[in-house]
Amino acid sequence: MADYTIKVRRFQPESGEGPYWEEFNVDLDPSLSVLDGLLQAKDRDDGSLAVRCSCRAAICGSCGMKVNGQSTLGCKTQIGEAQEQADKMVGAAGVSAAVADSPIRGEGSDLGSAGNPIVIEPMGNMPVIKDLITDMESTHWTKIRRVTPWLLPHGEPPEREYVVEPESMIDITQSMACIQCGACVSSCLSMEADPGFIGPAALAKAYRFVGDPRDAETHERLHDLADDPHGIYDCTHCFSCIDACPKGVAPMDQIMRLRRKAGEEGIEDPNAGHDHEIAFVKVIEKKGLLDEALLVQESYAPGIKGKLKPSKRGLTETIKSLPTILRPLRKRKVKLRQAIPGLHHGLPKEAMGDVKSIYAHAEEHSEELNLYIRGEEGDDAQPDGAAAEEVTND
Amino acid sequence: MPSHDVLVIGAGLAGQRAALAAAEEGVSVGIISKVHPVRSHSNAAQGGINAALNPGDSWESHAFDTIKGSDYLSDQDAVEIMTREAPEEILHLEHLGVTFHRNEEGKLGTRAFGGASAARTYYVADITGQAIMHVLYEQLMKYSEQIARYEEWFCSSLAIDENGECCGVVTRNVADGQVELFQAKSVILCTGGNGMVWKPSTNALICTGDGIAMAYRAGAKLMDMEMIQYHPTTLAGKGFLITEGARGEGAHLLNAKGERFMERYAPNKMELASRDVVSRAEQTEINEGRGFPDGTVALDITVVPKKRVHEALREIVLVGRDFAGVDITREPIHIKPGNHYTMGGVKTDVDGRTDIPGLYSAGETACVSVHGGNRLGANSLLDTLIFGKRSGRDAAARAKRIDYARASKQVLEDEENLVADIISREKGSGRRISEIKLELGQTMDAKVAVFRDEAGITEALETVRRLKEEAKTAYIDDHGSVFNQDLLGAIELGYMLDNAECTCVAALERKESRGAQYRTDFPERNDTDWLKHIDLERTDDGPEISYSEVTITQWEPQERTY
Numbered sequence: 001m002a003d004y005t006i007k008v009r010r011f012q013p014e015s016g017e018g019p020y021w022e023e024f025n026v027d028l029d030p031s032l033s034v035l036d037g038l039l040q041a042k043d044r045d046d047g048s049l050a051v052r053c054s055c056r057a058a059i060c061g062s063c064g065m066k067v068n069g070q071s072t073l074g075c076k077t078q079i080g081e082a083q084e085q086a087d088k089m090v091g092a093a094g095v096s097a098a099v100a101d102s103p104i105r106g107e108g109s110d111l112g113s114a115g116n117p118i119v120i121e122p123m124g125n126m127p128v129i130k131d132l133i134t135d136m137e138s139t140h141w142t143k144i145r146r147v148t149p150w151l152l153p154h155g156e157p158p159e160r161e162y163v164v165e166p167e168s169m170i171d172i173t174q175s176m177a178c179i180q181c182g183a184c185v186s187s188c189l190s191m192e193a194d195p196g197f198i199g200p201a202a203l204a205k206a207y208r209f210v211g212d213p214r215d216a217e218t219h220e221r222l223h224d225l226a227d228d229p230h231g232i233y234d235c236t237h238c239f240s241c242i243d244a245c246p247k248g249v250a251p252m253d254q255i256m257r258l259r260r261k262a263g264e265e266g267i268e269d270p271n272a273g274h275d276h277e278i279a280f281v282k283v284i285e286k287k288g289l290l291d292e293a294l295l296v297q298e299s300y301a302p303g304i305k306g307k308l309k310p311s312k313r314g315l316t317e318t319i320k321s322l323p324t325i326l327r328p329l330r331k332r333k334v335k336l337r338q339a340i341p342g343l344h345h346g347l348p349k350e351a352m353g354d355v356k357s358i359y360a361h362a363e364e365h366s367e368e369l370n371l372y373i374r375g376e377e378g379d380d381a382q383p384d385g386a387a388a389e390e391v392t393n394d
Numbered sequence: 395m396p397s398h399d400v401l402v403i404g405a406g407l408a409g410q411r412a413a414l415a416a417a418e419e420g421v422s423v424g425i426i427s428k429v430h431p432v433r434s435h436s437n438a439a440q441g442g443i444n445a446a447l448n449p450g451d452s453w454e455s456h457a458f459d460t461i462k463g464s465d466y467l468s469d470q471d472a473v474e475i476m477t478r479e480a481p482e483e484i485l486h487l488e489h490l491g492v493t494f495h496r497n498e499e500g501k502l503g504t505r506a507f508g509g510a511s512a513a514r515t516y517y518v519a520d521i522t523g524q525a526i527m528h529v530l531y532e533q534l535m536k537y538s539e540q541i542a543r544y545e546e547w548f549c550s551s552l553a554i555d556e557n558g559e560c561c562g563v564v565t566r567n568v569a570d571g572q573v574e575l576f577q578a579k580s581v582i583l584c585t586g587g588n589g590m591v592w593k594p595s596t597n598a599l600i601c602t603g604d605g606i607a608m609a610y611r612a613g614a615k616l617m618d619m620e621m622i623q624y625h626p627t628t629l630a631g632k633g634f635l636i637t638e639g640a641r642g643e644g645a646h647l648l649n650a651k652g653e654r655f656m657e658r659y660a661p662n663k664m665e666l667a668s669r670d671v672v673s674r675a676e677q678t679e680i681n682e683g684r685g686f687p688d689g690t691v692a693l694d695i696t697v698v699p700k701k702r703v704h705e706a707l708r709e710i711v712l713v714g715r716d717f718a719g720v721d722i723t724r725e726p727i728h729i730k731p732g733n734h735y736t737m738g739g740v741k742t743d744v745d746g747r748t749d750i751p752g753l754y755s756a757g758e759t760a761c762v763s764v765h766g767g768n769r770l771g772a773n774s775l776l777d778t779l780i781f782g783k784r785s786g787r788d789a790a791a792r793a794k795r796i797d798y799a800r801a802s803k804q805v806l807e808d809e810e811n812l813v814a815d816i817i818s819r820e821k822g823s824g825r826r827i828s829e830i831k832l833e834l835g836q837t838m839d840a841k842v843a844v845f846r847d848e849a850g851i852t853e854a855l856e857t858v859r860r861l862k863e864e865a866k867t868a869y870i871d872d873h874g875s876v877f878n879q880d881l882l883g884a885i886e887l888g889y890m891l892d893n894a895e896c897t898c899v900a901a902l903e904r905k906e907s908r909g910a911q912y913r914t915d916f917p918e919r920n921d922t923d924w925l926k927h928i929d930l931e932r933t934d935d936g937p938e939i940s941y942s943e944v945t946i947t948q949w950e951p952q953e954r955t956y
Contacts (some may be wrong), residue, residue, distance in 0.1 A: 014874045031719065032632075043828035046870035047880035053430070054598040057634050057713065059524060060433045076716055128876045129569065136430070137545070151491035151530040162490045166496035166503075170705070173493050173518060176525050180432050214491065248712075 004079055006037050007117035008049065010131050019128070023117055024049075030080025034120065035063050037079050038132075050131040061179030063184060065132050066121040071186035071244040074120070074132075082118045089116075092181050098099045123186035125195070140182045143202040147225070151209060154216035164213045175208035178249045184241035196230040200251030201240035205233060206253040210261055219265060225258060226267045232258045233271050272299050272317070288347030288355045296321050297341045395801075398424035398542065399793035400786070401548050403563060404605060406759025407523065408778035410530040412746075415786030416582075417540040421614075421793045424576065426544040426565055428600065428882070431531050433597040435586050436778065439523030440637035440709055441507060442515035443775040445480035446502060450529040451512045453477040455573035457651070460773060460951055463509040463668045464766025465470055465909035465923065466951040467618065467944060472762040474947060476780045483779050487764040489711035492529045492845025493518050495706075505706070506642045506683065508894040509668040509772045509956070515772040520637050521710040523775055527820035537874045548882050549604065550809055551755065552581065552612040553801040555597040560612070560752035561799040563911050568882070571875025573655050573813070575806045579796055580789035583609055584782060587736035587758035588893040590886075592843070594633025594732040597626055601948035602886040603893035605759035609740040610892055610937075614748040616930045618738030618759040619893075619943070620900035621910045624844050627670040628732030630690045635716055636710055636729055641665040643706060645695040647676065649727060655691070670768040670910050673731035677844045680730065692726035731844050735774065738795035741929060741942075748787025752792065763927065766944075767909015816884050817873050824833055824867030827883050831890070834861055836892055842901055847915045855898035859936075862891045899937045900928045922949050 004026050011019040026039035035053055042049045052062040056075045068085045098361040126134035184200040191197045198206075206225055209215045222366075225231040232255055241251040263274030279298030283291055298318040328334040339344045347355065398859050400416040402409045402426050405427035413567060427434065446456040453710055456477040486496055488502065495517050497503035507515040518525035533564045535539055546568040553562035553575060562577045585605030589597025626647075627636040641647075647665050659675035660667035667675075683693050694701060695710070700723050707722075714722040740759040746754040757778040764777055795933040834857075841854035864888055872880035906920040907913050925944055930937035 013876050020863050047870050050879055054433050054600045059437045102490045133877055150536040157489035161502050163500040169493045169496050176493050
């Protein structure tokens with residue numbers, strides 16, 4: 001047993017007052033969860049403290065919330081760990097700044113004092129209904145329905161099961177592992193900038209159909225998600241959703257898969273992301289280091305083995321990037337050599353062997369993108385998802 | 395007044411399947427759930443779903459395993475229906491988009507499970523219930539024009555018309571506290587089990603026996619209420635579930651001396667004997683001093699190849715790491731038997747019909763009975779789907795035959811009075827709801843669990859009756875309308891106490907040991923006197939006991955060994 005102070009951002013809609021902070025003292029085993037702490041406060045002190053919860057075991061997805069500023073599930077975050085995290089964060093820019101900046105009344109700015117409270121807030125990017133309860137219907141679920149979230153097979157089903165590659169089912173099971181908790185939506189930086197963004201959860205759901213060999217509308221789905229200005233190219237690759245996801249779904253990875261598939265379908269990426277990815281791989285393979293000038297050229301006008309193959313778009317984009325190159329040149333942050341495609345130095349020849357072996361390894365394991373097919377006999381590495389989740393708990 | 399031909403209460407697997415089946419018949423359907431449907435507890439069914447679909451397997455074999463597992467208390471006509479219809483249902487789910495595990499040929503693959511004579515469990519990693527439920531919810535979204543969803547509406551009582559037929563429900567919109575009488579021609583209760591009556595339990599906090607209590611209060615019979623399953627592998631203290639799939643994949647059970655003790659209790663099936671058998675074996679080891687000091691034995695998953703663990707038991711890797719601090723691929727994890735499943739429930743026929751015309755029930759709420767004294771692993775998902783479907787169809791057929799009956803506004807007034815009464819109680823005037831729940835849960839886990847006797851059950855029953863009185867004056871803190879979870883908790887406590895009372899009465903009545911009911915004062919199964927169901931009906935003085943026959947088609951009761 002240990003004593004903890006949890007500091008909850010509360011909002012009682014019928015009080016006529018704005019949100020406020022309230023601290024509760026709880027005592028429980030450090031291995032119990034933040035949700036257990038909240039439930040103890042609710043049981044002992046104030047039954048009006050509102051939080052959605054059900055399974056307590058990270059399978060129902062009810063208790064999405066922010067703990068010390070990080071979007072997660074209350075039931076999956078051990079209170080002892082949350083305390084350590086709170087102690088580490090004092091004085092840092094993270095939560096304390098966020099709390100101090102919050103335009104709400106109450107004693108929110110005493111985070112610097114000893115025995116720092118664990119700070120609990122409702123999820124972000126969603127309207128708050130009461131205390132930790134958010135309106136997921138108007139945000140999360142509306143977006144889920146946006147991606148036509150049901151299987152659209154061709155014609156009548158077969159007499160028995162659809163026969164499909166075993167790996168294909170394992171592949172989309174990563175998306176199926178999503179419990180619709182909204183933690184990724186809460187953490188999504190793109191959605192903060194563009195509330196219309198379809199978002200990580202709904203796009204991960206979309207991959208569950210795009211990646212499903214039984215679905216007959218792959219092409220239509222990809223066009224739909226690519227043509228929408230709030231669609232797959234709206235993600236800024238910030239990894240927040242991967243950090244937040246309590247189930248290892250890695251929504252951003254699913255979005256990248258959608259982009260890759262869109263590229264394969266010949267859909268033009270407005271950010272040239274698909275070509276950029278290919279160019280990146282090619283440049284590193286060739287030089288071992290990132291030649292940024294070459295990367296620009298290659299991304300918009302992929303040449304063969306580094307030779308310039310001018311295209312209309314490549315030329316316009318290169319011209320557009322000139323001010324970006326000229327500014328650091330003027331300030332002498334970049335040498336001329338680094339600004340001209342192909343002149344940047346590479347790794348010494350003897351080091352290129354290591355680069356080659358990394359590429360060879362990646363090539364051999366290319367099918368193991370998915371956490372469900374991770375882990376070989378005697379392989380001590382943790383599965384992908386587990387590794388991703390530890391970030392959440394740190 | 396909102397009205398639907400068929401109104402489904404509860405949106406787990408049974409409820410969603412019932413709603414979809416009713417909608418297919420072309421009637422208007424409403425589905426009400428106190429939580430968002432995907433939060434329902436069907437999520438927690440990890441291991442899989444049974445069906446005799448493989449060449450060489452047969453429904454008869456599946457039926458026999460189920461009946462033997464039930465300790466011959468299941469009704470064999472119902473078991474036949476469930477096992478015969480299982481293969482078609484699996485294929486239906488596959489066609490809807492469930493991402494079932496495939497074998498190397500790309501066809502549906504299976505795993506082994508407890509109490510089964512063939513590997514006939516179909517699965518999606520160890521998220522089978524979640525995967526199926528999310529796919530059914532996809533279908534609910536697809537058919538949103540036919541099926542109205544009332545997400546986060548809490549049902550508090552059934553409306554019965556002057557002919558004694560069910561004609562609607564009283565329900566509260568959790569978001570704003572608005573209370574309404576919903577009218578229906580058929581009502582299907584699919585609200586899950588009552589695990590919260592015990593503490594700890596593998597069940598979710600929402601599993602408070604709502605449907606069982608509402609049906610009981612409306613006058614429907616309950617059956618087999620003494621049959622409460624304790625799952626053999628739950629985490630000590632927290633009650634979290636470790637799937638039977640772990641043993642299906644080959645994990646061992648060890649006592650503190652490192653002995654694989656199942657050799658002494660079930661030499662043939664070992665760890666894969668029926669759950670009641672394994673739970674009793676573990677509890678015996680613990681009681682006789684061969685367990686660990688924390689009152690547990692060990693589940694050793696390190697004997698399963700790592701790659702297979704990561705592929706097929708990933709959720710358990712996470713549960714071990716996040717909730718017990720144990721890497722299950724490297725060391726054994728401490729487990730004990732824990733409350734898990736309600737075999738009994740609202741007495742229904744094979745089409746989900748209860749004793750009250752117009753009132754149906756399916757899934758864990760209902761007792762058809764296919765599970766009898768003990769449910770086999772991976773038969774619960776099957777039960778929800780088969781009898782969800784069948785009750786949905788029959789409820790729709792009834793709705794087509796009849797007109798809406800007039801529901802009396804009296805139930806609505808009663809409800810409003812009850813709420814007003816709870817809210818008016820002064821702080822400090824009685825006990826806190828949470829205190830009563832804790833005492834109830836601990837009492838039931840101590841006295842009405844794996845091993846039972848007359849003295850213990852009697853004590854538990856007396857405690858429950860005292861708590862029922864105390865609940866009448868228990869106060870709440872929240873007096874508002876928006877998401878008043880405090881108020882719902884008070885109503886749920888009432889449901890839990892009714893469930894507990896019925897379980898105690900039935901457990902006291904059954905003077906033999908069968909399935910999950912093990913009476914140390916009557917340690918043998920007694921087919922002469924007790925091969926029958928105990929039915930309970932509500933009276934002002936408590937549950938009134940009657941009996942009903944067990945239907946036997948082709949499997950005569952035999953001695954049960956594994």
